Amino acid sequence: MTPQQILLVQQSFALVAADADLAADIFYKRLFALDAGRRLMFPADLTEQKRKLMATLKFAVETLDRFDVFQTALANLGRKHAGYGVRDEHYATVGAALIETLRQSLGAARFTPAIETAWQAMYAVVAVTMRDAARESSKP
Numbered sequence: 001m002t003p004q005q006i007l008l009v010q011q012s013f014a015l016v017a018a019d020a021d022l023a024a025d026i027f028y029k030r031l032f033a034l035d036a037g038r039r040l041m042f043p044a045d046l047t048e049q050k051r052k053l054m055a056t057l058k059f060a061v062e063t064l065d066r067f068d069v070f071q072t073a074l075a076n077l078g079r080k081h082a083g084y085g086v087r088d089e090h091y092a093t094v095g096a097a098l099i100e101t102l103r104q105s106l107g108a109a110r111f112t113p114a115i116e117t118a119w120q121a122m123y124a125v126v127a128v129t130m131r132d133a134a135r136e137s138s139k140p
Contacts, residue, residue, distance in 0.1 A: 001125065005118035006064045012115050013061040016105045017054065023105045024050035031097040038093065041085060060126060071129055078130030079137040086134070091127040098123055 001009075016023045028046055032039045042049055056077065063070040102119055103111045 001121045005121050008115050008118040009064060009122050010061055012106060017058060020054040023101055024053050026104050027097050027101040030100045034096055035093045074126055074129040075133035078133035082134035082137055088131055091131060095123045095127060
């Protein structure tokens with residue numbers, strides 16, 4: 001990611017985080033609309049899961065410019081998610097739900113093509129880091 005992309009992600013996330021509850025609601029509604037089978041991976045009450053989602057996003061966004069911290073935390077998260085049954089193909093669905101959440105939370109005027117590209121770049125790093133760590137942890 002470029003420094004400009006990092007800045008765009010951080011600035012836009014600050015706007016989304018201002019109504020974190022709404023963003024988390026949008027995310028899970030979109031995730032389950034895209035893949036209803038994923039609903040079974042989560043508890044009936046999503047309150048704590050929504051809090052964890054927003055806390056994880058906040059941490060990732062805040063550490064984008066400290067790649068060692070960012071990468072280590074995401075690798076740990078990837079290993080943990082592998083234990084929950086998360087598979088490689090789930091990452092694309094999560095990415096699509098995230099982008100749609102940002103689009104809805106920011107609105108068309110603020111969700112510019114540059115911001116979308118920056119978030120896609122960030123999520124690509126997140127997904128690759130988590131998947132690679134999950135694969136490594138499953139090797140005998």
